[in-house]
Amino acid sequence: MKLQQLRYALEVYRHNLNVSEAADALFTSQPGISKQIRLLEEELGIQIFIRSGKRVVSVSQPGKAVLELSERILRDVQNIKNIGSEFTDHDSGSLTIATTHTQARYVLPRIVADFVKRYPKVELSIKQGSPTAIAQMVGSGEADFAIATESIDEHIELRKLPCYEWTHAIVVPHDHPLLDCRHPLSINDLSGYPLVTYEFAFNNGSSIARAFQKARIEQPKVALSAADTDVLKTYVKLGLGVGIMAKMAFDPKNDADLQLVDADHLFEPSSTYIALRPDTYLRGYTYDFINLFAPQLTRERIDKMLYMPIEEDFSI
Structure with missing residues (x-):
């Protein structure tokens, strides 16, 4: 064999x-x-x-x-x-990160630029996919870790390291009727229009899905489901529907033909996690990348969360 x-x-x-x-x-x-x-x-x-x-x-x-x-x-x-490489060639090797388009496009560029300066001999690869796909990449060993922006609770083999919370926002063209609302925007207001949002927006556990469930509104008409936030914004600009997207992905300069409407009161905050396998040996530069992304995640804290035993809760 x-x-x-x-x-x-x-x-x-x-x-x-x-x-x-x-x-x-x-x-x-x-x-x-x-x-x-x-x-x-x-x-x-x-x-x-x-x-x-x-x-x-x-x-x-x-x-x-x-x-x-x-x-x-x-x-x-x-x-x-x-383990061998860490001691013989600690500043070179490879690192594969799986993440969503929003993270790759709007959050990671500055961090990647800093990392590449520190570790020019590390071959860095970034793979994009849906939350489910990137979790599977880590589980199968195709990626060293994932930066996940939606719930991946079903992947119990992975450990999740919390990084930060983020919120959704509404985007519409400047002449959209929603902008004439004289009261705080509601889920009922949104349900009257076709929506343009993420492919996973109405998956179980999504903050968007929970908001509509709490309002007792059946899943509204979705004109377009996109994995790519830039695609999402493009079709909102064309008038296809009301956009629901990550607030972090709105750029006032590049998106000047769209109006951002705060939706913090409509949708619960979502969390971004680093997802890893607990049986993975992390190279020193992997710890450094994670720390650049989430400064509170020091090497000591990562090891504690990654390798501590999972406590089962048998309470009824």
Whole structure:
């Protein structure tokens, strides 16, 4: 059994059982991957993947267990490499961060610029996705940590380090009727118009979804759901609907043709977290990046939150 074989099998699984895409991601050939997985299956005496002709169509029950252990083994191997690198080459390596568009576009540029100056030999990669997707990237080892702006409570394998709270705001064109309201804006006012907001805005646990539930209003008409805040603002400018977005993403200079309406009284504050696996060995520069992003998260505090035992609450 070789680590390379485990890596090949995992990569096929991560690419939705598409061997060709896995080969492209690993810069190798499709026949080479297929051969190594077959050799692994022969050695183990089981089928990891179920095939129909030449196509991989699903994962067998024992195959799921093999893939789960393979992921753990490869993660531990990487941790061992990180420990060695920390002492032999502490200021170089790689760091992959998974985050949402809003964070990547409006919060991270200044922090990334500072980090790159401090660690020019660290290969930094930023991957964008939905809150669910970025949590999965960390869980699978594709990213070292995630900067999450919505609830990821369902990913119990991750530890969440709270960073700061942020609020939503309403954006509309300058001639929009909502601006003529003589009373504080309400959820009822918003429900009378099509909305332009995030793809995850009405997921369970979202502060936007909770606000409409509290007002006992069924999910309103959503004219556009976007992952990208800039796309969201573009369609609000075109008059497609009323925008609900992160307040931090409004730039008075670049968004001069939009009017921001404060909505602190409508939506509960949302939290931004750093999400990590507790079994990950963090390089020194990873601690520094997190501290640049959230100054209150010192190395000592990160270790305490990351590695402290989880206390189960059995109260009824």
